[in-house]
Amino acid sequence: MNRTTFILAGLLAIATTVATAQERPTAFTNARIITISGATIERGTLVIHNGKIVSVGNAATASIPSGAVMIDATGKTIMPGLVDTHSHVGGAAGADGTSPIQPDIRILDSINARSASLQRAQAGGITTVNVMPGSGHLDSGQTLYLKLRDGAVKIDDLLIYDSSGKYLGGIKFANGTNAIRAGGGAFPGTRAKSAALVREQFIKAQEYRDKIAKAAGDATKLPPRDLAMEALVEVLERRRVVHFHTHRHDDIMTALRLAKEFNFRIVLQHVSEAWKVADEIAKANAPSSIILIDSPGGKLESVDIDFRNGLALERAGALVGFHTDDGITDSRWFLRSAGLAVRAGMSREKALYGMTMAGAIMLDLDKRVGSLDAGKDADLIILSGDPLSVYTHILETWVEGKKVFDRSNPKDHLIAVGGKGAGDDDGGHHDIHCFDGDGGNE
Amino acid sequence: MENGKLEVKSKGRSVVKIFLALFAIHCTLLTATAQIAVRGETVWTMAGAPITNGVVLVNNGKIEAVGSATQVQIPAGYRTITAKVVTPGLIDAHTVIGLNGYLNQPHDQMALDGGASIQPELRATDAYNAEERLILWVREFGVTTIHTGHQPSALVPGQTMIAKTWGKNVDEATIVPTAMVAVVLGSAATAPAGRSPGTRAKQMAMLRAELIKAQENAAKKEPAKDLKSEIMSRVIKGEVRLLVTAHRDQDIISALRLAKEFNLKIVLDGASDAPLVINEIKASGFPVIIHPTMARPGGDQANLSLETAAKLKAAGIPVALQSGYEGYVPKTRVVLFEAAIAAANGLSRSDALALITIDAAKILGIDKRVGSLEVGKDADIAMYDGDPFEYTTRATGTIINGRVVSEVVR
Numbered sequence: 001m002n003r004t005t006f007i008l009a010g011l012l013a014i015a016t017t018v019a020t021a022q023e024r025p026t027a028f029t030n031a032r033i034i035t036i037s038g039a040t041i042e043r044g045t046l047v048i049h050n051g052k053i054v055s056v057g058n059a060a061t062a063s064i065p066s067g068a069v070m071i072d073a074t075g076k077t078i079m080p081g082l083v084d085t086h087s088h089v090g091g092a093a094g095a096d097g098t099s100p101i102q103p104d105i106r107i108l109d110s111i112n113a114r115s116a117s118l119q120r121a122q123a124g125g126i127t128t129v130n131v132m133p134g135s136g137h138l139d140s141g142q143t144l145y146l147k148l149r150d151g152a153v154k155i156d157d158l159l160i161y162d163s164s165g166k167y168l169g170g171i172k173f174a175n176g177t178n179a180i181r182a183g184g185g186a187f188p189g190t191r192a193k194s195a196a197l198v199r200e201q202f203i204k205a206q207e208y209r210d211k212i213a214k215a216a217g218d219a220t221k222l223p224p225r226d227l228a229m230e231a232l233v234e235v236l237e238r239r240r241v242v243h244f245h246t247h248r249h250d251d252i253m254t255a256l257r258l259a260k261e262f263n264f265r266i267v268l269q270h271v272s273e274a275w276k277v278a279d280e281i282a283k284a285n286a287p288s289s290i291i292l293i294d295s296p297g298g299k300l301e302s303v304d305i306d307f308r309n310g311l312a313l314e315r316a317g318a319l320v321g322f323h324t325d326d327g328i329t330d331s332r333w334f335l336r337s338a339g340l341a342v343r344a345g346m347s348r349e350k351a352l353y354g355m356t357m358a359g360a361i362m363l364d365l366d367k368r369v370g371s372l373d374a375g376k377d378a379d380l381i382i383l384s385g386d387p388l389s390v391y392t393h394i395l396e397t398w399v400e401g402k403k404v405f406d407r408s409n410p411k412d413h414l415i416a417v418g419g420k421g422a423g424d425d426d427g428g429h430h431d432i433h434c435f436d437g438d439g440g441n442e
Numbered sequence: 443m444e445n446g447k448l449e450v451k452s453k454g455r456s457v458v459k460i461f462l463a464l465f466a467i468h469c470t471l472l473t474a475t476a477q478i479a480v481r482g483e484t485v486w487t488m489a490g491a492p493i494t495n496g497v498v499l500v501n502n503g504k505i506e507a508v509g510s511a512t513q514v515q516i517p518a519g520y521r522t523i524t525a526k527v528v529t530p531g532l533i534d535a536h537t538v539i540g541l542n543g544y545l546n547q548p549h550d551q552m553a554l555d556g557g558a559s560i561q562p563e564l565r566a567t568d569a570y571n572a573e574e575r576l577i578l579w580v581r582e583f584g585v586t587t588i589h590t591g592h593q594p595s596a597l598v599p600g601q602t603m604i605a606k607t608w609g610k611n612v613d614e615a616t617i618v619p620t621a622m623v624a625v626v627l628g629s630a631a632t633a634p635a636g637r638s639p640g641t642r643a644k645q646m647a648m649l650r651a652e653l654i655k656a657q658e659n660a661a662k663k664e665p666a667k668d669l670k671s672e673i674m675s676r677v678i679k680g681e682v683r684l685l686v687t688a689h690r691d692q693d694i695i696s697a698l699r700l701a702k703e704f705n706l707k708i709v710l711d712g713a714s715d716a717p718l719v720i721n722e723i724k725a726s727g728f729p730v731i732i733h734p735t736m737a738r739p740g741g742d743q744a745n746l747s748l749e750t751a752a753k754l755k756a757a758g759i760p761v762a763l764q765s766g767y768e769g770y771v772p773k774t775r776v777v778l779f780e781a782a783i784a785a786a787n788g789l790s791r792s793d794a795l796a797l798i799t800i801d802a803a804k805i806l807g808i809d810k811r812v813g814s815l816e817v818g819k820d821a822d823i824a825m826y827d828g829d830p831f832e833y834t835t836r837a838t839g840t841i842i843n844g845r846v847v848s849e850v851v852r
Contacts, residue, residue, distance in 0.1 A: 294779060295579050297544030298771030307852075327738055328771055333783070339833025390782045390833050417787060418747035420718060423739050 025049035027064045031073035037371035048378035051400035081127025081379035083359030085289040086323030089117040094133020094141035104227035105141030113152040121331035122405040123416040125394045127379040135174040135245040144169040150404040174245035202262045205232035241265045247272040247301035256284045267362045272305035278316035287319040292340040310341035321358035339388040479516040482528030488800040488814040500821040503844035531586025531822030533802035534777045535731045536764035538593045539576040541569045553593035562623045563669035564600030566591040570612045581607040584824025593767045594626045594687040608842040622685040627693040628742045683707045689742035691715035714746035729760035729805040735783040752788025762802035782831035
């Protein structure tokens with residue numbers, strides 16, 4: 001096969017795949033369906049078509065479109081795809097070492113869309129993920145909300161766009177010890193200095209915003225473009241959510257104080273000592289994304305981390321989501337976080353909500369993902385049993401109506417459990433084998 | 443409000459703890475050990491099938507009787523503790539806690555001295571903090587015995603020891619002061635630039651030179667008695683085993699070659715690539731303390747698998763599970779959690795539990811004392827409110843040497 005023929009064959013393969021997806025709906029029948037938004041259906045039918053959920057209902061009363069691909073899910077559980085609100089899959093690096101606040105940095109420009117870590121996240125049932133730059137800066141740059149679609153060639157293939165065509169993401173801030181560097185030049189030496197540096201930048205951004213408003217569209221009066229200021233103005237205008245890495249109770253309060261002063265939207269990330277200030281978090285109406293770590297410590301800020309954070313926040317009435325912080329915890333056992341939270345007293349209902357809908361709300365994607373409702377994206381996982389049991393396996397992960405992980409496929413099984421070759425980055429092997437036989441080797 | 447309640451609870455608990463501690467000391471003074479009856483809906487003895495409605499009698503720090511409630515009468519005066527599931531106290535076959543602490547600051551990280559690549563004379567007992575919070579942490583999940591020591595970050599970082607997770611000080615906690623000498627192969631043992639070893643070949647050359655020196659010394663009429671020579675002569679005589687951390691298949695093979703050349707007794711540690719050289723490991727007869735099931739893939743550990751424990755077990759290779767060494771967060775893993783994942787990936791519950799009880803005890807050579815619930819063994823017992831491996835099950839109590847050392851619900 002020569003190169004041209006090969007490319008043509010590849011294009012044909014894509015066209016066929018797309019056509020098939022559009023032509024026939026898929027109906028999952030006889031499944032236990034955890035919808036998240038409503039009561040769990042013990043024997044239900046879920047119909048998806050063209051990447052969207054068409055209907056969810058009781059098996060006895062559900063109507064299945066004629067010509068639908070039928071998938072019998074007897075004995076299996078279906079729930080929404082998981083939303084990981086804080087991850088480092090894709091091997092990206094954000095801000096560099098020159099300054100502590102770098103709002104102009106985009107993680108978009110750094111992710112390897114073929115990284116094996118993205119496939120591990122699919123194996124873990126994660127369908128939507130907020131990929132963040134690190135926490136060694138007060139602000140390490142702009143984050144990215146991704147759908148873990150299959151066969152990505154480039155990062156653009158994983159982006160989520162809003163109705164105006166803009167791809168979605170937040171911005172990463174951090175306080176506490178990570179950004180503090182002894183004798184660190186531009187970097188802060190204390191917590192108070194950290195807060196002062198952040199406030200200084202937001203005041204600059206307010207001035208920048210005001211100059212733009214004052215110019216009233218007159219190009220001669222506009223300030224010179226400043227990428228960092230542009231990003232912070234989006235934050236000030238509540239168009240970009242701040243994902244704020246914060247552990248200790250006093251740092252949590254500082255983050256809330258900054259959010260109040262500059263009226264920005266905040267999601268508290270990690271929140272290791274949430275149990276100490278849960279009421280204050282709830283009162284500030286700040287969502288919390290928590291992480292469950294196998295032991296306390298490892299760094300000074302997390303010595304008082306507690307499995308009961310989910311319980312304390314739930315009791316206080318705060319919105320609680322979860323994250324992997326992959327590689328701190330592995331995306332493949334993200335559901336374990338909910339299990340451990342329930343172990344420490346959180347309700348099953350809120351824990352599962354936290355794995356899905358709460359995360360969707362935190363990423364402004366709750367209209368599209370987070371629950372199994374008609375009209376939402378067909379992002380779902382099929383489980384062998386109870387989502388909070390260690391013995392349960394994620395059998396399949398579907399994103400926008402397409403199966404992206406199938407445990408019964410040996411390649412996907414390898415990614416799920418590990419072994420020789422599991423860590424190899426994806427060369428696009430899932431659907432299109434563009435390089436097979438290329439170079440005259442056939 | 444409720445979070446305040448949590449806080450108050452925790453403050454209240456420390457007061458209770460202090461009171462309990464004082465009370466415990468008081469009791470200790472009165473009677474050295476308590477008489478306890480542990481009742482379990484399921485009792486995993488790890489010496490035969492699990493017992494339904496079982497009773498374990500504890501007297502004088504030892505197990506006095508084990509059987510079903512119909513067979514074993516609870517004598518008058520015994521304190522009865524009830525749990526849904528009862529298992530032997532768990533054994534972590536390789537960790538660094540006690541030497542490394544939870545703060546992860548230079549002053550509590552004592553599992554590696556960067557001064558030299560080969561330091562077999564460094565004793566773990568001289569660095570062990572019996573009151574380290576991570577020891578308390580794992581104890582509350584049912585871990586009662588740990589094989590701990592110098593971390594796998596230098597060619598020969600030092601010795602290991604075996605301790606109970608309870609004891610006022612290192613002497614009280616220790617079971618085996620010098621258990622093994624740690625040896626590390628592969629990337630983790632590579633020294634900083636400009637120092638040896640810089641390559642895998644250099645690692646083996648340095649180890650062989652050290653062992654040849656030990657052989658020659660042992661053959662002398664008056665062997666050298668410096669600290670390094672002393673411990674190395676115990677190694678070369680087979681009195682002390684080498685714990686060889688080797689992840690890549692080539693490193694595992696190097697370890698086996700070294701053992702053969704010097705007729706050493708070794709325990710393979712980590713062994714991410716074990717499935718690739720399973721026949722060679724089986725033929726060697728050496729046991730494997732496998733990496734934590736949930737360890738991060740990457741570097742020398744790129745090929746690690748959740749199914750390795752099951753594969754080794756199926757091949758008849760003695761295998762135990764470890765919490766390993768963690769440089770950051772979490773500062774330690776918990777073998778209970780790691781065994782749970784092994785149980786969900788190819789092992790039966792019983793075989794997975796064996797990885798952290800009786801099989802670990804056998805590999806460590808302490809199965810006469812611990813690892814199963816049998817008459818005469820140490821009364822080390824873990825209790826749970828359900829299947830110990832389930833994420834949502836809580837540990838409800840831990841007994842070590844016949845003492846109730848934890849009643850925290852975790």
